[in-house]
Amino acid sequence: MKIERLNQDKIRIFLTFDDLLERGIQKEDMWREIPKVHELFSEMMDQAYNELGFDASGPLAVEVFALPAQGMVVIVTRGKVNLKPEERSLEEEDHDEDVYELEVTLEQSDIVMYAFRDIEDVIAVCKQIMAAEITEDGRLYSYNGKYMLVLESEGLELARYHAVIALLAEYGEATSVTTAILEEYGKVIMPAKAVSEICTYF
CATH class of the missing domain: 3.30.70.1950 (Alpha-Beta Plaits)
Structure with missing residues (x-):
């Protein structure tokens, strides 16, 4: 697993297929909501904090790119996740700091x-x-x-x-x-x- 900082609020994580196999995760699992994937994400965020001081609290946007033969690229952006106005209640707006939001985009690459x-x-x-x-x-x-x-x-x-x-x-x-x-x-x-x-x- 290789982690690098792109800017103050964005990091890129490169996972080889060996990284996934070691954790019992198939490539297709990255598209599913399963405990192993959540554990992997937590591990990535811990490593990002330890290596780069990247604090993953608050809303995060996560993009996952599958690269043939190489592995997966995960780009994590910290900051406001742009929900449509009608999806946000006044109560949510009053408690922004307490809300943990995750927006995941998955892309397969040829x-x-x-x-x-x-x-x-x-x-x-x-x-x-x-x-x-x-x-x-x-x-x-x-x-x-x-x-x-x-x-x-x-x-x-x-x-x-x-x-x-x-x-x-x-x-x-x-x-x-x-x-x-x-x-x-x-x-x-x-x-x-x-x-x-x-x-x-x-």
Whole structure:
């Protein structure tokens, strides 16, 4: 489990599938209201407090992103949860400090994303992907001193999907960065056809 602070009121937690399995939680369980998931959330908040001093009291908005092959990204934002006015009673407004609210958003992603320290590793993996005729597509970014290769898994048959994950894992590392973060803070190197472009030019 890896926790990092995005700003004063927002943290990002990266859970690998091993983290989930150790706690007897399947990926699908994150979509269900079960005690194990509540225990995991409490553990995450304890660790966030111990490591970052992030106090999770009060209303929280929780976004959960499932990343194929890598794990789950949980983004926790502290602050007012925007309930519609008709959903709030005067009594609730009078006792805001005592109300613990949790708003959870769950998203499944078809994006496969791996980080590479060196452009040589990106070139090597792209040549392997092309040789295996898995895909020519993809996007390449630069972010935090690393190269980020982003592939769409949608439409890939299972055998090719597992093959591309194995190749990416051999040369790079799974990352907890979301595409939204990349779009906002990363630099686009190749916006499309990254695999074939790299093989053409290198």
